[in-house]
Amino acid sequence: MATISAEQARQLAELFTALSDPSRVRIIAALVEGETNVGALAAIVGISESAVSHQLRTLRQMRLVRAHRQGRRVVYSLDDAHVADIFQRSLDHILHDSPDGDSSALDRTPQ
Amino acid sequence: MATISAEQARQLAELFTALSDPSRVRIIAALVEGETNVGALAAIVGISESAVSHQLRTLRQMRLVRAHRQGRRVVYSLDDAHVADIFQRSLDHILHDSPDGDSSALDRTPQ
DNA sequence: ATCACATATGAGCAGATGATCAGATACACA
DNA sequence: TGTGTATCTGATCATCTGCTCATATGTGAT
Numbered sequence: 001m002a003t004i005s006a007e008q009a010r011q012l013a014e015l016f017t018a019l020s021d022p023s024r025v026r027i028i029a030a031l032v033e034g035e036t037n038v039g040a041l042a043a044i045v046g047i048s049e050s051a052v053s054h055q056l057r058t059l060r061q062m063r064l065v066r067a068h069r070q071g072r073r074v075v076y077s078l079d080d081a082h083v084a085d086i087f088q089r090s091l092d093h094i095l096h097d098s099p100d101g102d103s104s105a106l107d108r109t110p111q
Numbered sequence: 112m113a114t115i116s117a118e119q120a121r122q123l124a125e126l127f128t129a130l131s132d133p134s135r136v137r138i139i140a141a142l143v144e145g146e147t148n149v150g151a152l153a154a155i156v157g158i159s160e161s162a163v164s165h166q167l168r169t170l171r172q173m174r175l176v177r178a179h180r181q182g183r184r185v186v187y188s189l190d191d192a193h194v195a196d197i198f199q200r201s202l203d204h205i206l207h208d209s210p211d212g213d214s215s216a217l218d219r220t221p222q
Numbered sequence: 223a224t225c226a227c228a229t230a231t232g233a234g235c236a237g238a239t240g241a242t243c244a245g246a247t248a249c250a251c252a
Numbered sequence: 253t254g255t256g257t258a259t260c261t262g263a264t265c266a267t268c269t270g271c272t273c274a275t276a277t278g279t280g281a282t
Contacts (some may be wrong), residue, residue: 013132016130022121023120072250074260080204085200168231
């Protein structure tokens, strides 16, 4: 699988960037459960509908979610099975070897 | 797997944040191949040793990499099998359904 | 002890990010 | 057509990020 190309690195980083925010993570988590409209997502995540809409735009551009109207509502769903998979594995990851509880940090070797 | 907690969302986002930068992605990619020292990483990634060192610090704090001295060098390796797995799956992901070539973006439904 | 090599670290700065606010757009229904 | 609901969007601003530069620390060899 050789050392990754610069372009691939960029794309990978872009994918992870889409998942690098707590609000977006919660949006994705909610959508794993099933499709949902913007207002409901705002309620679940606990931020304004405007903020959710902005985040959904990002996720849409990344092709991680998909939208379709249903009456006056716009219903979102995951556009990608891979992402749900990656998401689930990552969740397993933090559930396993993260025996701490407080914030992040503290070095490992240097110093 | 119910709707994720705020704390879990924070941790997940933190993990993805560690992978959300092209330089760090390339560092991880290099380490997947085997342990490497700072100078070599700098050469591979194409940024200064100082910049690499800063990024390695972040990765160390996230417990994604581990370091040990070897003479005057400090050799880094992945501290986590899960991450290599997540990384590999994500790579597969972008290699599969990313048939475009240019930058990112362009909406999907609204408008 | 001194010097060169290898890495780490703090300060500082330019660019990115995410929330809010105000206003635009889209749809359903009377 | 007008009104209320649902969502989107641009501007703005405070905060965060990642790099560079200068400097400190650590190691091996002379």
